[in-house]
Amino acid sequence: MQVNSAMVALTGESGDGIISLGEILAKVLARMGINIVTFRTYPAEVRGGQCIFTINSQQDQVFSQGDEYDILLCMDSSAYTLNSNRLRSTSVLLYNSESVPQEQIREVSYGIPVRSLTASTGLARSRNVLMLGVISKLFNVDMKEIKAVLSERWGKSQDIIKRNLDALMAGHDWAAANLIKKDGFRFESVDAPRRIVLSGNEAICLGAVGAGCRFFSGYPITPASDLLEWLMDRLPKVGGVAIQVEDEISAFGAALGASYSGVRSMTATSGPGLALMTEFVNLAGTAEIPIVVVDVQRAGPSTGMPTKTEQSDLSHAALGGPGEAPRIVIAPTSVEDCFYQTMRAFNLADKYQLPVILLSDQSLSHRLEAIPMLDPARVPVSSPKRPTPEDLKHYRRYLRTEDGVSPMSIPGVVGGAYVATGIERDEVGMPSYDPENHQLNMRKRQKKLERAAIEDAEFEQYGVEDARIGIISWGSTTGAVREAVQLAVSRRLKVTSLHPKLLFPPPKQRIGEWLSKLRDVIVVEVNQTGQYQHILQAEFGRIMDSLHKATGLPFTAGEILAKVEEVAKHGR
Amino acid sequence: MADEAAGGKTASGMTRAVVSPMAYRSEHKPTWCPGCGDFGVLNAIYRAMADLRARPENFVIVSGIGCSSRLPEFVNAYGFHSVHGRLLPIATGIKLARPELEVLAVGGDGDGLAIGGNHFMHAARRNVDIAYVMMDNAVYGMTKGQPSPTSDMGMVTKASPYGVLEQPINPAALAIAFGGTFVARGYSGKPRDLEALIVSAISHKGFAFVHVVSPCVTFLDAFDYWQANTVEVEAHDPEDRSEAFRIASITDKTRLGVFYQREEETLDEKYEGLRDRALIAGRLKVEDFIREYQ
Numbered sequence: 001m002q003v004n005s006a007m008v009a010l011t012g013e014s015g016d017g018i019i020s021l022g023e024i025l026a027k028v029l030a031r032m033g034i035n036i037v038t039f040r041t042y043p044a045e046v047r048g049g050q051c052i053f054t055i056n057s058q059q060d061q062v063f064s065q066g067d068e069y070d071i072l073l074c075m076d077s078s079a080y081t082l083n084s085n086r087l088r089s090t091s092v093l094l095y096n097s098e099s100v101p102q103e104q105i106r107e108v109s110y111g112i113p114v115r116s117l118t119a120s121t122g123l124a125r126s127r128n129v130l131m132l133g134v135i136s137k138l139f140n141v142d143m144k145e146i147k148a149v150l151s152e153r154w155g156k157s158q159d160i161i162k163r164n165l166d167a168l169m170a171g172h173d174w175a176a177a178n179l180i181k182k183d184g185f186r187f188e189s190v191d192a193p194r195r196i197v198l199s200g201n202e203a204i205c206l207g208a209v210g211a212g213c214r215f216f217s218g219y220p221i222t223p224a225s226d227l228l229e230w231l232m233d234r235l236p237k238v239g240g241v242a243i244q245v246e247d248e249i250s251a252f253g254a255a256l257g258a259s260y261s262g263v264r265s266m267t268a269t270s271g272p273g274l275a276l277m278t279e280f281v282n283l284a285g286t287a288e289i290p291i292v293v294v295d296v297q298r299a300g301p302s303t304g305m306p307t308k309t310e311q312s313d314l315s316h317a318a319l320g321g322p323g324e325a326p327r328i329v330i331a332p333t334s335v336e337d338c339f340y341q342t343m344r345a346f347n348l349a350d351k352y353q354l355p356v357i358l359l360s361d362q363s364l365s366h367r368l369e370a371i372p373m374l375d376p377a378r379v380p381v382s383s384p385k386r387p388t389p390e391d392l393k394h395y396r397r398y399l400r401t402e403d404g405v406s407p408m409s410i411p412g413v414v415g416g417a418y419v420a421t422g423i424e425r426d427e428v429g430m431p432s433y434d435p436e437n438h439q440l441n442m443r444k445r446q447k448k449l450e451r452a453a454i455e456d457a458e459f460e461q462y463g464v465e466d467a468r469i470g471i472i473s474w475g476s477t478t479g480a481v482r483e484a485v486q487l488a489v490s491r492r493l494k495v496t497s498l499h500p501k502l503l504f505p506p507p508k509q510r511i512g513e514w515l516s517k518l519r520d521v522i523v524v525e526v527n528q529t530g531q532y533q534h535i536l537q538a539e540f541g542r543i544m545d546s547l548h549k550a551t552g553l554p555f556t557a558g559e560i561l562a563k564v565e566e567v568a569k570h571g572r
Numbered sequence: 573m574a575d576e577a578a579g580g581k582t583a584s585g586m587t588r589a590v591v592s593p594m595a596y597r598s599e600h601k602p603t604w605c606p607g608c609g610d611f612g613v614l615n616a617i618y619r620a621m622a623d624l625r626a627r628p629e630n631f632v633i634v635s636g637i638g639c640s641s642r643l644p645e646f647v648n649a650y651g652f653h654s655v656h657g658r659l660l661p662i663a664t665g666i667k668l669a670r671p672e673l674e675v676l677a678v679g680g681d682g683d684g685l686a687i688g689g690n691h692f693m694h695a696a697r698r699n700v701d702i703a704y705v706m707m708d709n710a711v712y713g714m715t716k717g718q719p720s721p722t723s724d725m726g727m728v729t730k731a732s733p734y735g736v737l738e739q740p741i742n743p744a745a746l747a748i749a750f751g752g753t754f755v756a757r758g759y760s761g762k763p764r765d766l767e768a769l770i771v772s773a774i775s776h777k778g779f780a781f782v783h784v785v786s787p788c789v790t791f792l793d794a795f796d797y798w799q800a801n802t803v804e805v806e807a808h809d810p811e812d813r814s815e816a817f818r819i820a821s822i823t824d825k826t827r828l829g830v831f832y833q834r835e836e837e838t839l840d841e842k843y844e845g846l847r848d849r850a851l852i853a854g855r856l857k858v859e860d861f862i863r864e865y866q
Contacts (some may be wrong), residue, residue, distance in 0.1 A: 034639050196865035203851075210858040215669050234861060236850035241668050241843060246694040250661035253654070257634070257665025261673065265665070283655050373625050411650045411666070411673050414629045419651030430600045430645060508741055562675075 004034045004059040006139075006185045007066040008480035011083050012075025014042060014049045017128030018571070021091040022053030022367065024153065025132060026197065028145045029057050030370035033192030037479065039065035040144070040370040041553065044222065044306045050082055059190070060129075063334070064480035065367065067556040071139070071185055073131060074100055075114065090185035098294040108183050110138065117174055118167070126167035133171025138179060140186050143172065185409055195371055200338045200476075201226040202365035207342025208266050210376035213292070214240030215258035215265040217251045219273065221360040224296040226547065227268040248273035259291050260420055262384075262410035264346055268294035271313045272302070274357070278320050281355050283422040285325025286445065288398070288406065290349035290356075290384070292342070297361040299552040308552025309362035311475055312527040317357045318504035318535065324442070325450045328352065329504040331359040333368040333460060333478035338441075339500055341377035348456060350384045352448040353405055357541070359503070361526070364476035364555040369511040384408060392416055400440055404447035449505040457507030461514070469567055471497040471516065472544075473524040475531055476520055479553055481524055484560035493568050503532065506539045515540060520567050522547050524560060591619035591625055600645045609786030609795075611639050612760030613707050617647065617676075619763075620770040631790060634663040638680040638714065639714045640707035640786070651775045657688025660695040663702045663745040664839075671840045672703070676774065685741050686749040691744055696779050697752035701838040703773040703780040707760070709788035717791040729791075744820040746833050747781040748813060754780035755816065755832040759802050760787070761795060765828065778838045785826070798826075803831030 008025070012018045012057045019040060026038050043049025056066030068088050072460060074080040076099040086109055087093065097111030112134055118124045123373050129150070136143055146168060154160040198206075205227055208216070216235055218228035227243060235242040241258070245251050255265040269277065276296045284291050297313045299305035315330045328348050332341035342358060349356040387395055387407035397418035398441055399406040406427075409416025418429040426432040460478065463471075463485045473481045476501045488495040498514050500507055515521060520543040523533035531545040547563045549555070596618045605608050621631065631649040635641035637656035644651030654662050663677040684692055684706050695704070711719040718731035722743065725733040742776070747755045754776040757764035766784060773780035785802070787794045804825040808815050816832035 053720070194866065196862065198865040202865070206858060206861055209861060215665065217665065234846040234856075236843075237856045238858075239847065239851065239855055241847075243664075243668065245661065245664075245844075246690055249658060250664075252693055253658045253661025254665030254668070256654075257652070257662035257667075258669035259665075260662070261632075261666050261670040263669040265669070279655050280658070287652075287654075329629040376858050411632050411670060412629055417628050417648065417650045419653050421651075422655055423653060431603075431642075507849075 001183050001186050002070070003186050003188055004057060004190070006057055006070040007068060008055040008057065008071045009069040009083060009086070010053045010073045011079035012051060013078070013102040014051050016051070016075045018051040018053050018075070021128040021132055022055060024146070024149050024366045025135065025141070026055050027149050028141055029055065029187065030195060030197045031145045031149075032142050032187060032210060033058065033190035034187065035062045036368065036370050037062050037065055038553070040365060040366050042307050044512060047558075050078060052083065057187075064481045064557055065363065065480075065554060067558050074280065075127070075131075075137070077101065080104070081167070090184065092185060094131070094138070110134075110179050113162065118171060121166065121170050123163060123167040123170060126164050127163045127288035129167040133168040133173075134175040134179075136168075137172045137175035140182075140188065142189055149535040150558050156531065168204050187387040193372070196373060197368055197370050198335060199226070200332070200335050200360055201296065202230065203335050203338035204268075204342045204358070204360065205230040206374060207339040208346070209234065209238055210339070211264065211343040211346035211379070212344060213264045214238070215255060215263045216240070217245050217254035218268050219245060219248050219251045220391065221248075221270045221273050223298055223365045224268045224270050224273070224294065226365065227294060227296070244566050247352065249280065252277040252291070256280060256284055256289055256291055260289050260410070264290075264350070266292040266294065268296065270296050270298045270306075271300050271316070274313055274316060278316070279322060279355070281327055282321035282323060282325040284355040285321075286422055287326050287420045288353040288408070288445070289420060290353050292345045292349050293355055293357045294342075295357055295359050296365045297359060299362075299550070305552045306363065308484055308556055310527055311359070311474070311477065311525050312531065312550070313359060314503060314527075314531040314535070326352070326444060326445050327355045327448070327504075328332050328355060328452055328502070329357045329359060330501050331475035331503055332364070332501070333475060333499050335364070335367060336371040336374070337501070338364065339386070340360035340379055343376065344458070347382045348452065350382055351405070354410055354448060359475055361476050367476070386410075387413070387416055397429045398425060398427050400427060400444045403451060404444045452502065453505040453507050455508060456502055457510040459500040459507070459510060460499040461496065462486075464494050465496075467494045467517070468519040469493070469564060470521045471494045471495065471524055471560070471564070472511070472521060472532075473497065473499055474503055477524055477526060480555040480557045481560055483557035484564060487557060487561050488564045493564060495564055504535065506535060508539065511536070512540060516541065520545060522563060522567060524548070524555060526550065526554060579607045584664065588669055590686065591622050593622040596621045596626070596628070596648045598646050598648045603642055604639060605790050606779060607789040608639070609709060609760035609788070610643065610707050611782055612763045613640070613766065613786055614646055616758075617643070617673040617705070619704060619767040620729055620774060622702075623767070623771050624774060625675060631674065632666055634659045634666065634675065634677045636679045636683040637714075638785045639713070640680040641676060641683060643678045655660040657686070659683070659689065660688065660691040660704065663704075664695055664698070664700050667702050667840055668843060671844070674774065675702040677702055677704040681706060681710060681722045682712050682720045685743060685866070689721075692746070693750045696752040696781065698839040699751065699753055699778045701778055701840050703770070703776070703782070705770065705773070705782045705784060707786040708743060708786050709786050709792060710740070710794070711788050713791055715787045741844045742821055744781070744783040744831060745817055747783070747857050748817045748820060751782055752832070753778035753834050754770055754830070755820065756781070756782045756830040757785070757820070757826070757828050759798055759800055759828055762768050762828065769830065778834065778836055794865045802826045802828050806852050810834070838861065
């Protein structure tokens, strides 16, 4: 019997309630003390097309979305055709016996007559929860926790909650009466400290509120719209302002105006929106106004595949824009890290008075993880550099200071009036085309990045000390790399991995030291052209190996392990 | 400089003492061509600020790109000289974040009607409490003479050697259609009237739009035309939107004055109301939201 360790895949048509089913089951398993990482992929349309929701559940720690399926639920025959190739010999299948032709099925399986069951009880709309009842009975998922989660989710409507509890019991009782256990999977509650279950998008929103963000403006775009919706609801409850505006340009502009006024501000978008914001990114950089921009990347180019994942906005985020203005690009590595890196993003933006672009992606945005209670106190909110009374006697907004950061006045401060501008200016802020002045200002602004590369080089590192093979990756790919490194080390391969949070400017010293001990370096990222590889190669003058893919799906640990084994065997 | 303009502070943030328009001049001298209509607008703004006893530290002037968008640099107040066409999103953000500030957006016809046209519509329909002065010279002056959205059909320039093919836009009529709650037109050649319009626009609660005919001496010198072809608006009900639209659209003699004015709840007021309701159970903290995910 395999207890608490199973890769669960729930599949069906968009409209079958697969995502809700997955979210509920994930939360219940987490409350039973089991670790989970989820992944979802779904069509861009509201109805039609296949959804997959997977839950990688493990008794021990789990860092990635997993790979082959142990338990597969198929709501219809298309789901079976699409997903049955990811089953292994030990897997178990639950299927809609009125849709999937039984002669095709080879696996240990349970057929469930979904339509008859829901028709006889009038529960067609709750067929997902009916399946949850079956799952609960077959795999011993805690019914008390399921009922609690259902009540929290739909508790506001007595009708809906009753319908769903009826469906749950119908599935459970039918399974008890009709199915005989013949597979090897089972869940059991374990004693574990209480955790929270949330997505990457939710963790970013919490981080923003925790960091004192009190202004948000946004424009709907998959997969970043969750941030807009969440903050439209919550920001007024903390005394802040959130507004949906007419496009991403306006979203950046409104947030920049609010930040100019002294309020911590953020906008959020995906690749196409970041493209529209690009002119503003360099205005913020040269006018030296802090702002946080979240880019929840999706598969491009152009419209691409809006509901699929990719790490392909890095070059644009780091280097895109008219002329050369400083900006910082950071990437969180997990749901928990989404919270802390977002908090950090606001501090960095304030510290250096520039835009900070935080790169998440679709897979991380909707990934659920069970994580320890978040602690905002871990990232103390810093204070911005404001002019002193002495500074205000002859205020110079763009004073060229030792560290490149000038005291920033905000409206309301007597004697602190200045004009923020994208035009080159003198120290006071008045337009200047003087050659030497321009050179000094370019130098001043660049100095901030040189400092950030040294002072703010946060990272994660895994594997063994005396490694000769190194994997470097960023953002959501970190979990799969971490698991691959564990597997490689368990096979006696000497491997290390490094995951900088600060992508741009590259933390030269920290990465340089790590690189110097390695024979082979593999850069792993979800894009076609190896964007991070190119940044690193340019910075460190060293050819690196690249493992990249652009399928719209995240890496699995197995794919990375295969590459490591190949490099270990043959060298680069 | 700021102190010269500041006298005894009143509850409304304005001073009681009489202040000179000169107090609002910055040390930076205007870079416009001698005779530019924008000088008239700048002087009207200095005078309007003096009339209102504006406090420089509570006054923010936001602009985009173009000759007229250089204006914030010439005024002793906070300013934001941003990128082309984006003055209204920035002004909206400032006002929502800090409703106590007086926010004035200034720019040209190309800035506000071409590249920034989308924002004009949405700032107006939101009725955010800002004033927007559009200096319309019907030509791109800074880039040396291309046709703008308000250029007449047939106008020949280097960029329209066969004449402009498109209809010109009527900015004041648009502002009325978009839902602006104060819409007026002024002329830089009549600075005293313009001063009064700007005072009314800044004092108006809601999105106030002043279309200013402000000719370009270098690329489209039309002073003589406007001197002869503008008349005061006739008496009418300023709350009558259809009538306002009709008057704003008259082309044989272009009308100057207030076309439309109506008090409606502003976006910032609505947001305050929304927030009061959201805060009824007390101000929440991030820890309260984190607990939702247990």
